[in-house]
Amino acid sequence: MKSKVITLYLIFFCVSHTQSQDLTSKLYGSYDTYKEKELDKRRIKHRDLQPLLAQYEANPLFGITKVGESIEGRDLDLISIGTGNTHVLLWSQMHGDEPTATQAIFDIFKFLESDDFKEEKKEILSNLTLHFLPMLNPDGAERYQRRNLLGVDINRDALRLQSPESKVLKRVRDSLQADFGFNLHDQSTYYNAERTEKPATISYLAPAYNYEKDINESRGDAMKIIVYMNNIIQKYALGQVGRYNDDFEPRAFGDNIQKWGTSTILIESGGYANDIEKQEIRKLNYVSILSAIYTIAKGNYKDIPIEAYGEIPENDRKLFDLKITNLTYNLLGTDYILDLGINRLEVDKQGNTDFWYSSRVIDQGDLSTYYGYETLDANGLSIKQGKVYPKTLATISDVKQLDLMQLLREGYTYLRLEKIPLAMLESPIPLNLVGSTYELPKLQLQVGINPTFLIEKNGKPVYVVINGFLFDLSTGKGSFKNAMIYR
Structure with a gap:
C-alpha cells in the first residue's frame, strides 16, 4: 500500500x-x-x-x-x-x-x-x-x-x-x-x-x-x-x-x-x-x-x-553534535568500552546578540541507537586526561609565541595564565585557560562534565577533544569556536 x-x-x-x-x-x-x-x-x-x-x-x-x-x-x-x-x-x-x-x-x-x-x-x-x-x-x-x-x-x-x-x-x-x-x-x-x-x-x-x-x-x-x-x-x-x-x-x-x-x-x-x-x-x-x-x-x-x-x-531526538563510539575507559584498573554523546551548548553573551559554547557529555554507555553530526569510531583507542602546560604565561597575547597544535600533540589541553581578565568568558584558542592557582580535577567520565580529553593509541595522542570540539592530531583539522576558562 x-x-x-x-x-x-x-x-x-x-x-x-x-x-x-x-x-x-x-x-x-x-x-x-x-x-x-x-x-x-x-x-x-x-x-x-x-x-x-x-x-x-x-x-x-x-x-x-x-x-x-x-x-x-x-x-x-x-x-x-x-x-x-x-x-x-x-x-x-x-x-x-x-x-x-x-x-x-x-x-x-x-x-x-x-x-x-x-x-x-x-x-x-x-x-x-x-x-x-x-x-x-x-x-x-x-x-x-x-x-x-x-x-x-x-x-x-x-x-x-x-x-x-x-x-x-x-x-x-x-x-x-x-x-x-x-x-x-x-x-x-x-x-x-x-x-x-x-x-x-x-x-x-x-x-x-x-x-x-x-x-x-x-x-x-x-x-x-x-x-x-x-x-x-x-x-x-x-x-x-x-x-x-x-x-x-x-x-x-x-x-x-x-x-x-x-x-x-x-x-x-x-x-x-x-x-x-x-x-x-x-x-x-x-x-x-x-x-x-x-x-x-x-x-x-x-x-x-x-x-x-x-x-x-x-x-x-537522537542526535549529538559529537558521538564517539567504542572508546576504552579505564576505571579503577578495569577497562570498559563506552560510547559518548557530546553536545555544544550555547551560552548567550551580554546583550543576547552572540554566544559561546559550554559543552557537556549528555549521555554515555551504549549509544548504538543514537547518531552524531560528527562521529568518531574509537575502537582500539583509549581516553586519557590532558595536561596543564608547565609554563605560566603573563597574558593571552603571549600565546602567539606558542605552536598550539604541537602542544595538543604533546598532550597539553590546558594553558595557565597569571591573570585572566574578568571580561573574558571563553578561551579563543583550542586549549582551556586556567588561573594561576587552579588545580585540575581528575578526569572521571560522567554525564554533565565538560568534554576535554585526549584519545590515545598505544600511549600516543591521536585525537583530542577540547570543549566538545574534536581535532585529528595527524592532520590538525577540526572545527572550533571556543574553549573554556577556569579561574
Whole structure:
C-alpha cells in the first residue's frame, strides 16, 4: 500500500506540478538576489526589523498595520499584500529564540516587491491576500528566550489568553477568518528523522483539532500542502524531513487555529550540518513557503493523495553534535568500552546578540541507537586526561609565541595564565585557560562534565577533544569556536 501511495503521488507530482517544480528550482537558484542581508545572524531583535518595515510602509504594494503591543510596549505589526479572496496568515517567532522563519519572511518580502517572477506573483497576489506577523514575541527575542516577559509560553496560551501577544494572534486570526495559517518555529538541532542519522532539518505538522485526531477537509488540505512541501525539501535536503506527533494539545495555538477553521501548517526549522546560523535552513523556508503559497493560489494541492502525509518519518531526538563510539575507559584498573554523546551548548553573551559554547557529555554507555553530526569510531583507542602546560604565561597575547597544535600533540589541553581578565568568558584558542592557582580535577567520565580529553593509541595522542570540539592530531583539522576558562 505504501509503495502505491508513493507511486501515485510521484506520478501526480511529475504530471501536474512541472510548472511549480520549475518555480521551486528558480527560487532556490536565485535566492541570494532576495536574501535580506540586514538579517544575517540568528539573534535578531525587534529594532532590527524597524528600518526594513519602514521601507515596506513606503511601498504601496504593502499594507502595514499596528495590531497591538508586547508587554514591554514593542509594536506588533501585521504586514499584508495581495488582493485575493483567500486569506493566508503566517506568524513567526512566538518563541523569542526561534527566528529562522522571521528572516525568511523578510526574504519573501524582497521577492514580492521585486520586478521578477511577474506571472507567478500575479497568480499569487490576485488569488490570495497574504498577512504576516513576523515577530510575535519581541520581548522574548530581545532576551533570546522562548517565553515572553510574563514567563508564558505563548503557544500554550490559546485558551486563557493572558498575554497581549496571544490576544493579538487570536484577534488577527478571527478578524481575517484566515483560510490558511502557517505557524513558523525553530526546533532543537538534535532532532533527527526517525531511525536515521539525518537531522530533521525541517519538520511539519498538520495539528489535530480534537483528541480523536479526526481529519476534516481543512486539516486534510494542510496535510496535502505538507506533502507538497516535503517533496520540495527532499530535493535539497534528502531524508532530512520529520513529522511531529499529532497528539491534540488543547492549549496550543496551532491546534486551536485548526479547530477554528483555518487550515494550519506547522513548520519547524531544525538542524543542518555546518549551518550554525541556520542560513541554509532559512533558504529552505523561503523556497518551501513560497512554493506552498503558489500551490494554494493555483489550487492544485487539492489532488495530492492525503495518504502520503503518513509516509513522512516521525521526528525523533537522537542526535549529538559529537558521538564517539567504542572508546576504552579505564576505571579503577578495569577497562570498559563506552560510547559518548557530546553536545555544544550555547551560552548567550551580554546583550543576547552572540554566544559561546559550554559543552557537556549528555549521555554515555551504549549509544548504538543514537547518531552524531560528527562521529568518531574509537575502537582500539583509549581516553586519557590532558595536561596543564608547565609554563605560566603573563597574558593571552603571549600565546602567539606558542605552536598550539604541537602542544595538543604533546598532550597539553590546558594553558595557565597569571591573570585572566574578568571580561573574558571563553578561551579563543583550542586549549582551556586556567588561573594561576587552579588545580585540575581528575578526569572521571560522567554525564554533565565538560568534554576535554585526549584519545590515545598505544600511549600516543591521536585525537583530542577540547570543549566538545574534536581535532585529528595527524592532520590538525577540526572545527572550533571556543574553549573554556577556569579561574
